[in-house]
Each structure stands twice: as structure tokens, then as C-alpha cells.
Amino acid sequence: MTPGELDELFADLIGQIDRLDADALDLLAAAYDQAGDVDRARELWVMAETRRGNDRP
Secondary structure, three states: OOHHHHHHHOHHHHHOHHHOOHHHHHHHHHHHHHHOOHHHHHHHHHHHHHHHHHHOO
């Protein structure tokens, strides 16, 4: 898939990105990385790590 096709496929999820947990963000990041959009993948991985940090005591 291309990054554009992923945008269409994940549109609903991306619209609710604040509600996604770290694992869901990792899944999205891996898909974008596989499609060649490493910048978006990196942003999603950073968000996932931030979420994990916020969930730790």
C-alpha cells in the first residue's frame, strides 16, 4: 500500500488519534514505515513512546 492509501484506510483512526493507546500507534507506525513514509512512522512512534511514558508511575 502507498502512504496515501493508508491515509484513506486509517482516516477514522487518525481522526481519533488522541484516544489510541501506544500499541495502536505502534501498529500504525509500522504500517507507514512499511509503506515508505518514515517521517509519519517516526511521529507515530514518538507519540507511542510518550503515551507509554505517561502511563508509567
